[in-house]
Amino acid sequence: MKTIPGSARQRWRLKLGAALLAVGFAATPVLAQEDVPDVGEQVPITALINASPWFSGFEAAVALYEEQTGNVVELDVTPYSGMLEKARNAVRGAESTHQLLNIDGGWTVEFYEAGTLTPLNEIDPEFKLPQEVFACGETHWWNAAKRWRTPDGGALYGVPPNCNTHMQVYRTDIFEQAKLTPPVTVDDVAVSCKAVQAASGLYGYVTRGERGSIRFEWSPYLLAHGADIAADMENGDYTVTINSPQALTALTKFLDILKGCGPDNVAALTQNDVIQLMAAGKAAEIQVVVAAMSSLTDPAKSVVAGKLGAVPNPIVDGRKLPSPIGNWSLAIPQNISKEQKEAALAFLKWFVSKPAQEAYVEAGGVPVRADVLEPLADQPDYFWVKAYLSNLDGAVSPFGYAEAAEVNEVLGLRLNQALIGELSPTAALNTAAAEIEAIFRKTGRKTGRLPDLAE
């Protein structure tokens, strides 16, 4: 493997890690040889991959692939902010520079609609995702006729490297001292965050409030209240419902929690800030995506490692509704040779195999196979697995339509304005609804919107 950015020392350490993993698997030959698919000799490929907290796991898995198969995978490690442009440049050129593209679930529709990715069954008609692989919001399927991401009549376009759901992570020691149980409902969160804040002096509840992320952080609350952005997008009804009374309740409670229990600068908090506040021991509870767990549980990075617990997203009225998911999809571009497509698919087949996923989790990744993740649920080091599995069950990707980038921009701004007090929650939702309706109207969707909420 050749990792484009990174020192020779890092690469050497990685090779050593891969060798140790390989030795580990060799010591358990039944496990190692049982499920690894024989992918044969393949041409070298380059994968576009993001420098996210779970990257070390992916890197180790790739090193093991090279060790076991002799095939070469070069990694183009790129910060999140550069991923979309690199992926677009790859598929728009005469021939892609990358044979595997890791695409954020929120961007996939743009690539599907432009016809720039290869359906995996076009390369190998026999290929099927193992049934143990999580649905991950089904973002890697595309039904072109319906313009919707679904396996129902859709083609498989990729493989998820992770299924990124939120979870509520809390300090077990602080909650015990305050004689509090971890929150189950949205109202529990509101009460316990204030109580734990008063008892400990730490921030009671922290999550991202900055413009680019707040709509995703709010979405567990939105979906838990049975509300959504539009009426029935899967079946073509884009009537905007973001200004429903349920959405208003979800927003009012979310803002109450953030303002009452978060830092004063919550409107500027990014994911790194949230992780940093928990890792430095300044927060009693945070809402964070599962990808952050490797940073929080590493004693070298976190003073609270070993003191954390996790619960699923809060519910309302005793009903468990779908949680939002914001995962990635490893996909293969159209504009590469047949041999390169086969080589890219060979890696994907290997990657979703059980031994590969075991190597992945061992090195800090979050596996996408149930038979790898579920046995870990009772181990103290994997305290988050039960909450994660609960959130994964029926998780949905809330921004899976062509106009998502524009809608996200509108929603992010208006929610952030509500958080800083520039708009009331009612005005924020009414304004967002009118703007989102205009976006859907411009693209020819069947749309409209609910009557404005009264102030």
Added chain:
Amino acid sequence: MSVSSAILDDAERPVRAFRRKQLFRRVALLPAVIMLVLLTVVPMLNLFAMALAEISVSRGQTEWVFRPLANLSLLLDDTQFLTATLNTLLFTVLSVSVELVLGIGLALLAASVRRGKGWIRTVTILPILVSPVAIGAMWRLIYSYDFGPLNQILEAFGLAKVGWLSETSIALLSVVVVDVWHWTPLVFLILFAGVEGLPREVIEAARIDGANRRQLLRHIVLPLLAPAIAVAFIFRSIAAFKVFDQIVLLTGGGPGTATEVLSLRLYKVFFEQNIMGYGALLSVVTIAMILAFLLTARFSLRWLEARNA
């Protein structure tokens, strides 16, 4: 050959030589002109064409549909564009004003030092050498609400912490401070060269005539420095108008629209929302604004020169 034609030939020889030289000069310039056209004019024309179209990508091919009114309509409906324009103007005026005042002060101070001017110059320009990403990371940490040294100092004095990047009334000023820290050294460098080049005899003559420091500065030094100040002003104004990296790295345009600037709006439309035609129109509008500013600055300077003369 007759005598008359020989005389004519003699008369035409220098003319021919001059024409040959002219031709050679033009031919020699041709590669540079071709490169300029290819690298500047063609992309500009392409940008103008994009601004008149709706552009999409399908099967690896871009598809253009000529719809200039559609992009114009998006511009008229874009409330964030107006906010971004106002924020950009405010940012430019604040940062360039402070940078000029500090730059002039530093240049005069450094010029008045007898020894170690080289050291002062080297140390002062260090911020220019730091990459924007490193500057963003450094200042983000300085401004950090919970971990930053600024708030730790405030707390040590028993004062409340400040949301340097999260309060709408402060966020833009916080970014201005970073811009001033980063680019005042460039203004200093330009003006220091100007101060060092001032005619000493004029200043000495004014001193002999009894001018005090303030009079010297106001009536002699600043008017003589005016061309250098104009260069620094124009360079910095253009760059400040295009501010992008500091905003992205520090605030992302928030909170709300407090630090939304034109370049960021353009980036979001073009690269995040993938609306290429409208993004191109925003680029054209931004270029037009900078041109209008430059022309205004040029006429203002001429007017000032004429008035002083």
